Amino acid sequence: xxxxxxxxxxxxxxxxxxxxxAIPQLPGHAAYHARVAANMxxxxxxxxxxxxxxxxxxxxxxxxxxxxxxxxxxxxxxLCERIADGRIDLQTPGLPAHLWQSTLDKLAxxxxxxxxxxxxxxx
Numbered sequence: 001x002x003x004x005x006x007x008x009x010x011x012x013x014x015x016x017x018x019x020x021x022a023i024p025q026l027p028g029h030a031a032y033h034a035r036v037a038a039n040m041x042x043x044x045x046x047x048x049x050x051x052x053x054x055x056x057x058x059x060x061x062x063x064x065x066x067x068x069x070x071x072x073x074x075x076x077x078x079l080c081e082r083i084a085d086g087r088i089d090l091q092t093p094g095l096p097a098h099l100w101q102s103t104l105d106k107l108a109x110x111x112x113x114x115x116x117x118x119x120x121x122x123x
Contacts, residue, residue: 061098
């Protein structure tokens, strides 16, 4: 049985500590690296929250698009192979939507404050 604090709480606490306690006390270059570390902690936290569902949905889209089964990595490799040899292109039904959704899912983890991502989510 898992009780609080859970992984998400612990990562949020580390990021908060870095931003509110450590960074204000550090000199320039060290403060910069602490900001980078806080951002990385936030990415890991979002990855733990969002990636499992996004990966499952991506795998399902790929299974449908490719009419094949395999791991997410295997299906992405197959997609790349089929794009490279011309069997699939942007005219293939479902490919543009799949690529767009995969991009939005990655941005939700890596850059959720990216202006174009926010506009796309609002649309």
